[in-house]
Amino acid sequence: MLRGLAPPRTLEELEAAARRLHSPPSVFGFVSRGRRTQAPYSWSHWLFANGGSWATPDGKPAINAPAGIAATEQYVRLLRNYGDPGAADAGPAEVQTLFLQGRAAMILDAVSWAGLFSDPARSRVAGRWAATLAPPGPAGATYELWAWSLAISPFSDKQRAAWLFVQWATSKEIQRTLHLRSFPMPRTSLWNDAEWKAMAEPGFYAAALAQVQAARPIGHPPFIASPEITDVVGIAINNALSGRNIRTELDAAAGRMTEVIERTEPRR
Amino acid sequence: MARPQRLGAARPWRSPAHGLGDWMDRHIIWFFILPAAIFLLAVVAFPVVYTVWLSFFRWSGSATAPATWVGLANYADVLALDPGFRNALWVTIYFTGVSVTIEVILGVGLAQLLNREFIGKGLARTLLLLPIAGTPVALSLVWRNMYNPSSGIFVWFADLLMLPPQRWIADANMVMPLLILFDVWQWTPLIMLITLAGLVSLPNDLYEAAQIDGASPWQVFWRITIPLVRPTIVAAAMLRLMDSLKTFDQIYVTTQGGPGIASQTLNLYIFEQAFQYLNFGYASALLVVLFFVILAGNLVLVTQRRGQL
DSSP states (O other): OOTTOOOOOSHHHHHHHHHHHOBTTTBEEEEOOOSTTTHHHHHHHHHHHTTOOSBOTTSOBOTTSHHHHHHHHHHHHHHHHHSOTTGGGOOHHHHHHHHHTTOEEEEOOOGGGHHHHTOTTTOTTTTSOOOOOOOOBTTBOOOBOOOOOOOOOTTOSOHHHHHHHHHHHTSHHHHHHHHHTTOOOSOHHHHTOHHHHHHSOHHHHHHHHHHHHHOBOOSSOSSTTHHHHHHHHHHHHHHHHTTOOHHHHHHHHHHHHHHHHHHHSOOO | OOOOOOTTOOOOOOOTTOHHHHHHHHTHHHHHHHHHHHHHIIIIIHHHHHHHHHTTEEOOSOSSSOOEEOTTHHHHHHHTTOHHHHHHHHHHHHHHHHHHHHHHHHHHHHHHHHTSOOTTHHHHHHHHHHHHHSOHHHHHHHHHHHTOTTTOHHHHHHHHTTOOOOOGGGOTTTHHHHHHHHHHHHHHHHHHHHHHHHHHTSOSHHHHHHHHHTOOHHHIIIIIIHHHHHHHHHHHHHHHHHHHHTOOHHHHHHTTTOSTTTTOOHHHHHHIIIIISOOHHHHHHHHHHHHHHHHHHHHHHHTTOOOOO
């Protein structure tokens, strides 16, 4: 369904492709998370692609810097003009469903969804989708890294048992089983595994490998009160999706972010 | 001849050897209420006292970082109208005010309709009672799907009526009326049920006298029925008001307080503060404030009771 378009290599090309492919109500050009608690995660790609960041090195909010405003303008424009009408309510389940039903031309989201998209039992686009690197913006691209981690509580009475479990869970055999079921695992050997390479679509494999080797954890604000700050930014993005002034919303969000940081961060 | 006894001089027989059992016998009433009292203390009194106690601290639920005493600082934050609280208070008043009013009007009307005999009355009553029998979370999921802006049934209705495409539940201006619609659909039957019970118990002689005096049906309704059934309606409204001010599962499942914070009621705001941001002290202070909001709402309704012609 690419209609002669090459995969977009910049954010401008992404927007142009979304415009070409957007034909509501059957197909939407581009879908991404827009719900208050979820939007900042996806939006962070645009933030860093425009050269912005969550905070300055000395811990002050940077979301309302020019880069943040540009990022929000681009993201909101994409979703308002070429997204689905429910963008402001869209979480992972909603955008996944749209893509699985073949109602979304493009989606920017987690690498681990590849297996779901290729599963003929649940996906109408199995075998008909392709993937490329998340497009860079004016300041390049910083790829997001997010992983489930294992930890052992210092309060546990069974630390040895927990440690043995951690060793088992992260062993090559167990990780390989999960990796082949398309939960990407961190072992390099698994990414070079012949069986997995045969299952993955070539374009997806190359893009995912390139991204995961250069990825950094940029998807969430690097503060103790990360959920609260994520929500603060999410409210700004949601209000912008409803049509309110982006600069005003981001300034208000930066103010609230400062208040939360002062309340929860230890003094530097 | 037996020794005569003075009236009223009878004394209970007491055996000096059984002190404890005798004491228990005399205070048996307290032992009967002890299980209920313990239950009330543990399940009702303790959480309330603990919440009020917690509202004077700042605590993140951590086992290693203890709670710090802040006195009335949490209440000062609330009363200084922190923007989140102000928004939540407004959303709560809007949601409860509109939905309870509509529910009472519709519920009383439906009860009046069901208070007469007609074919299919039993079926009508059963169908009308179905919404309150449903599980709130399951119903919320159904309505969330109906309101879905891409694939919900309201999209289909709008197409049929040739309305322009709407964002439905993703629209900050539309989300509250949609949630009110859902609430009215679900809880009007409760008001109807309680009012119907009140209507059925009204005496017939007043209606016969009104008929003889030539009163119109409208006059009968406003001058006889409503004043007599007023305490029942107010009781139903109070029940509904208390629940409505605490609405959580419906809104949490359908919108999670979104888009933005357009549908974030006070209870949702408190939940978020406590269990997502881990501000337990502030959330406790908010809960105390919510309690007084509910109390105020009930006091307003109590003044409306009356109940005479």
